[in-house]
Structures are given as C-alpha cells and as structure tokens.
Amino acid sequence: MAAMPQADGGSRRSANWATRRDAIVDTSARVFAQNGYHATGINELCAANELGKGALYHYIGSKEELLAAIHDRVMDEVLASGARVAASSGTPSEKLVQLGDGLIDIITRFPDHVWVFLHEFPALTGERAETFRERRREYEKRVETVISAGVKAGEFRKVDPRLTTLAWLGMHNYTYLWWRGDRKLSPRDIAQRFADIFIDGIRA
Amino acid sequence: MAAMPQADGGSRRSANWATRRDAIVDTSARVFAQNGYHATGINELCAANELGKGALYHYIGSKEELLAAIHDRVMDEVLASGARVAASSGTPSEKLVQLGDGLIDIITRFPDHVWVFLHEFPALTGERAETFRERRREYEKRVETVISAGVKAGEFRKVDPRLTTLAWLGMHNYTYLWWRGDRKLSPRDIAQRFADIFIDGIRA
C-alpha cells in the first residue's frame, strides 16, 4: 500500500518488479534493524541485496522511500489487525485480548520491521512522517476506544483511558526489544500472560 | 562515573573542565534526542554548544565517547535508584512501587538522555557496549528479584519472573515516547497508576 514510485502501469515491469521490491524491503529491514538506518550506507544495502547501485535504485527510489516502505509493511498489518478487532463482536475484555494477540503476533512475525519502525520513525520527513503519525495514532485510538468502552460498560474500573492505553502499548511494544524467537513461550502465550496481568489490573 | 578521557589529574583543568563537560553532555543529549545520533554532525554539536571543533573535542574525546557519557549519566541514576530500593525494607509490593516511582522520576527528569539511551544504544561499540549491557541487565535483575520475592512470599501469583519483568519494564520505559511535561499528571501520579494496574494484575 501507500506511496510507490509509480503505480503498476501494466507494463512488463509489474510482473516481477513488485515481488522483487518486496524482497528488497524485507532484506533491507534486517540490515537497518541490525545497524541502524543512518549508520547503514547504500553500498551495504547493495551488498545485502546482491545488487549494484543502479539496480537497487531502480527499485527503491530513495533511501527514505525504502524506510517508508518498511514502515508501511508493518503498519498495514497493525491497522488491519485493529480493524478486524473493532469489527468483531465481543466484550471489551475479549477485544483487548484480541488486540494484544494480534500485536504480539505481528511483532514476532516482523521483528526487523518493527525494530526499524520503533527506532527510526523520526527519520521520516515531510508528508511521509505525517502519514505515519496518523496511522500510528489511528491504532492507538482503537485501543483507547476499547478501554473506554470497558470502563463505560463497568467491566473495567474508572481508569484514565489515554494513560492506560499508553501503558498497554508500552507493555506490548517493548517485546520487540527482547523477543528472539528461540523462546519456549509462543507469541500466543506471551500475549496471554500480558492479558492476564493487564486485564486483571484494570478489572472493576 | 565510568570512562573519562583521563581522571582529574588535580591540574588546573578539573576546576571548570568537568562542569563544562557535563553541560556539553546535557546539551548534546538534547540535540541527539531531536535529530538522532548518526544524523547529527559534529558541526551541529559545535553550534549547539557554541564551541569550535577544537574546543569541543577538548571536552568530548570522540563522538562515541560523548554518547557513552549520555548513557552513563542516566544509568548512574537508574542503578542508584535500584540499589536504594534493594537496600530498603519493605514488602515486594512496596518495593515494586518504589522502583516504578524512581524510574518514572528519572525518565521525566532526563527525557533527552533517556530518549538517546533507548534509541541509540546499538551505536555503542566494543567495551562501551559491553559495559552498558551489563549495567542495564543489572537493573533488570533488580526488578526480577523483587518479583520473584513477591511470588515466593505469596504476595504475587505464580508468574514467570522474567516475562513479568519485561512487561513491567515495557510499561514504564515506554513513557519516554509520549511524556511531554505539560501533562496534568505528575510523574508520581503516572507511577502510581501504573503500579495500580500492574500490582493488581499480578496479585495472588
């Protein structure tokens, strides 16, 4: 989704171009996550993707556009998850469980992308920065809405919805820092334990 | 504390040198927090500190050493807080409250330093990176110890101490991302609400 250098014109390009680009985005996310965005040179990206500069720029447009693509990749998933939960039927408690489950799932499926987006988002500029902030805020609103609904329904005690949302986000997002994939705990288990703590903590 | 270019030799230098250096560290933390470590050039630091390159390097040694000084500044506080709580008498619940109170206090007193340390710690290399990791781990152990003690004492239910510690850290550390200082909520209030959620969430 979001900005691409140009929409698929139907020409021969779009056959492989888009999938190739996706692969480059993913590989570059790994490099950025390991070395940092600004600390990574274009030449390193070329090496990691086994491409010359000409070929690489044929796909990415610019370094910042590549960074934005990494952000989009993960935000698309996050927002889809949020929308799914919002559309579902269920009590606020159940929805909060679903949100946590979805978020931890994404963090563990895209650890590199998430690392990049949580570390390097200030490197986005202009319109790209604006768009990203809006999308991020949209998700936060989803969480806040569920918490507010829970308070109104009497399921949760009278917490400050905004502060509670931030606490919830912090607890979950922080996972990107320590999760390594070799744990005995599955992503679902992690989300379950977080939910146990959090929902018990705000229950009326 | 930690590494300085050289200990105060008692020469005329140490009179003003150390305090001047501290001011430079603080000012630079602000710049790094706003623009990012790698994205900030030495010339920008010179401008922010109103010094020429020669003068600046007279104080900082190198860019990475300056980064390490910012880390030390805040980790000194964090570890002191952790040690104070460990030495205090009190139930595990009380200690967890004190830890949270101390951590939020530091995050709100040193928002720039904390931003830098949570974003740019991967830029530290070699021994400096190693030292930092150890100090960070030391604090995490303090939290984990309190939680384990609470479980053993029957105050908390049988949670996974490590995972619970990470949840606790995430909830608190994330504050650096959204706290702006213009809130109606005082740092103490924030810590109190977090504690209400978290301790209720793990109570036996």
Next chain:
DNA sequence: GAGAGTATGTACCGACCAGTACAACGGGGA
C-alpha cells in the same frame, strides 16, 4: 612580568555519503 599549560578557532584531511549518468545486457513480442 615571565612562564606553563589549558582552552579555543581555523584550516585541513582522507573517507564515505546519497544519488546520478549512461552505456550495455537480455529476453519477449512483432
């Protein structure tokens, strides 16, 4: 005041930066 050592600005270094120009390659369609 003379001397010593700290503090500071200026000029400069080689390396690397993101990005571009452009020519050559290669495979599919006519």
Next chain:
DNA sequence: TCCCCGTTGTACTGGTCGGTACATACTCTC
C-alpha cells in the same frame, strides 16, 4: 531477426562526515 524496454553494473559527482594539526589566546602561579 530485430527492436524495445526493463534491468543492471560502473564510473562519477558534489557534499559532508568524524577527526586532527597547529598556532594563538587566555589565565593562573610564581
């Protein structure tokens, strides 16, 4: 067969990077 165009590598650009060399200015001690 030949041509078109997506694809790719190479060479190159102006600019900036972190860091250094070094001469000068300042300030404190004797």
